[in-house]
Each structure stands twice: as structure tokens, then as C-alpha cells.
Amino acid sequence: MSGDSEAAASGRFQKSSTARMGAAAAFAVLLAGSAMTGWHWRTHPTAFPSAGNGWGSESFPVGKTHYVAMVGHLEDAERVRIDRVTPVFMKNTARAEVRFLVCTIDPASGVGGVGLVGRRSFNKTCPEPVPAEGAWFEPDDSAHQDIVMAITPRTDGAVNMSAIEITYTQGWQHGTQVTGPSYEAPYRAP
Known part of the structure; x- marks a missing residue:
């Protein structure tokens, strides 16, 4: 019985570890996207009208x-x-x-x-x-x-x-x- 409970606990640990890694990866992608958007905003001002006429x-x-x-x-x-x-x-x-x-x-x-x-x-x-x-x-x-x-x-x-x-x-x-x-x-x- 202890072998079955250890296997069940190990499976739960692997599932929660995988979920945490997925959440961390999603957070890293979100953070990188926000940083890129912020950098683009910082380096591309639009105070003047577009070229024309x-x-x-x-x-x-x-x-x-x-x-x-x-x-x-x-x-x-x-x-x-x-x-x-x-x-x-x-x-x-x-x-x-x-x-x-x-x-x-x-x-x-x-x-x-x-x-x-x-x-x-x-x-x-x-x-x-x-x-x-x-x-x-x-x-x-x-x-x-x-x-x-x-x-x-x-x-x-x-x-x-x-x-x-x-x-x-x-x-x-x-x-x-x-x-x-x-x-x-x-x-x-x-």
C-alpha cells in the first residue's frame, strides 16, 4: 500500500510541477511582450502629425x-x-x-x-x-x-x-x- 501511495503522490507532484512550469513560461512570455511594447512606445513617439501635403x-x-x-x-x-x-x-x-x-x-x-x-x-x-x-x-x-x-x-x-x-x-x-x-x-x- 505504501508503494501505491508513493506513486500517487509522485504523479500529483509531477502534475503540479508541470503546471507551475507552464504558468512560469506564460508569465515570462507576457513579461517579454510587455517589455517589447513598452520599448516600442518609448522609442516611437508620435507628437507630430504624419507626413503629408x-x-x-x-x-x-x-x-x-x-x-x-x-x-x-x-x-x-x-x-x-x-x-x-x-x-x-x-x-x-x-x-x-x-x-x-x-x-x-x-x-x-x-x-x-x-x-x-x-x-x-x-x-x-x-x-x-x-x-x-x-x-x-x-x-x-x-x-x-x-x-x-x-x-x-x-x-x-x-x-x-x-x-x-x-x-x-x-x-x-x-x-x-x-x-x-x-x-x-x-x-x-x-
């Missing part, structure tokens, strides 16, 4: 800087710190130099954003632009801001961009997002 224009003179609003608002209500803005060029035969600025729109200018303008209009709309790298971009309810591309063509040619990439931090999130409009313009010497 576009700017196109007739010819601009070589050597003259003009300004193009690339992003005019945040999708979220939490400010972001911009680390880097990079154009996604498809073509740059005009050898254009590109800088990115954060512009806080002057309420006295009477406009809602920068648009596509020359230096005089830009200075009126945005009297104190700051370099985008290291700048804070605020939600619309704080101050209306645009991320602006200052573009200076150096030779006859054309520029064709599909979007911009913004690397930024928002709260616990940090990553790069493709956003902004496409941009296309020819340039000719005056």
Missing part, C-alpha cells in the same frame, strides 16, 4: 534665403524638446543649404503661421527665431509655433524633399518621427 513653388533666386513652415502644431498637448531635424532629400541639384528654426508667431503680425515667405515677411512674422536643435516646441494653447526650414540655394537646379525627420524627446519618449510636407522648387540665378 506639400509645398511647391515657382522659381526662387539663387543665393536668397526663403522660409517654409514644415510643422505647425503638435498632435499631443505635451511640449517636446527637439534634438535634430533632418531633411529627407530626393533631389538637391541646387546644392541648397538648409537650417531648421523654431518660430514663435508674433500675434501682432496678424497671421496664423509662416507659410512660404521671403526674409522680410519672415522677420515680421517671427521676430525671434531660434535654432531647432535644443529648442522646446510648445502645444498650440501655449504659443503658436512653427518649425521652419530656412533654405538657401547655391546654384541653378532644383530641390525635392519628401518630408523631414525630427528626433525629439517628449516626457519618457525619445525617438525619430517622419513628418512635415513634401517640398519642391526650382532655382535660377538672377
Whole structure:
């Protein structure tokens, strides 16, 4: 009788051990999935609108800087710190130099954003632009801001961009997002 009870106890032990191992494996899979989801959330912020729309224009003179609003608002209500803005060029035969600025729109200018303008209009709309790298971009309810591309063509040619990439931090999130409009313009010497 003791052999039968030992065998029965051993069977119960094996069943409960197998159940514990299965539960531990399920917990490990759940934990790994949660960690992957959390890491993806942390490294894929979505504060800016998706890339879309576009700017196109007739010819601009070589050597003259003009300004193009690339992003005019945040999708979220939490400010972001911009680390880097990079154009996604498809073509740059005009050898254009590109800088990115954060512009806080002057309420006295009477406009809602920068648009596509020359230096005089830009200075009126945005009297104190700051370099985008290291700048804070605020939600619309704080101050209306645009991320602006200052573009200076150096030779006859054309520029064709599909979007911009913004690397930024928002709260616990940090990553790069493709956003902004496409941009296309020819340039000719005056």
C-alpha cells in the first residue's frame, strides 16, 4: 500500500510541477511582450502629425534665403524638446543649404503661421527665431509655433524633399518621427 501511495503522490507532484512550469513560461512570455511594447512606445513617439501635403513653388533666386513652415502644431498637448531635424532629400541639384528654426508667431503680425515667405515677411512674422536643435516646441494653447526650414540655394537646379525627420524627446519618449510636407522648387540665378 505504501508503494501505491508513493506513486500517487509522485504523479500529483509531477502534475503540479508541470503546471507551475507552464504558468512560469506564460508569465515570462507576457513579461517579454510587455517589455517589447513598452520599448516600442518609448522609442516611437508620435507628437507630430504624419507626413503629408506639400509645398511647391515657382522659381526662387539663387543665393536668397526663403522660409517654409514644415510643422505647425503638435498632435499631443505635451511640449517636446527637439534634438535634430533632418531633411529627407530626393533631389538637391541646387546644392541648397538648409537650417531648421523654431518660430514663435508674433500675434501682432496678424497671421496664423509662416507659410512660404521671403526674409522680410519672415522677420515680421517671427521676430525671434531660434535654432531647432535644443529648442522646446510648445502645444498650440501655449504659443503658436512653427518649425521652419530656412533654405538657401547655391546654384541653378532644383530641390525635392519628401518630408523631414525630427528626433525629439517628449516626457519618457525619445525617438525619430517622419513628418512635415513634401517640398519642391526650382532655382535660377538672377
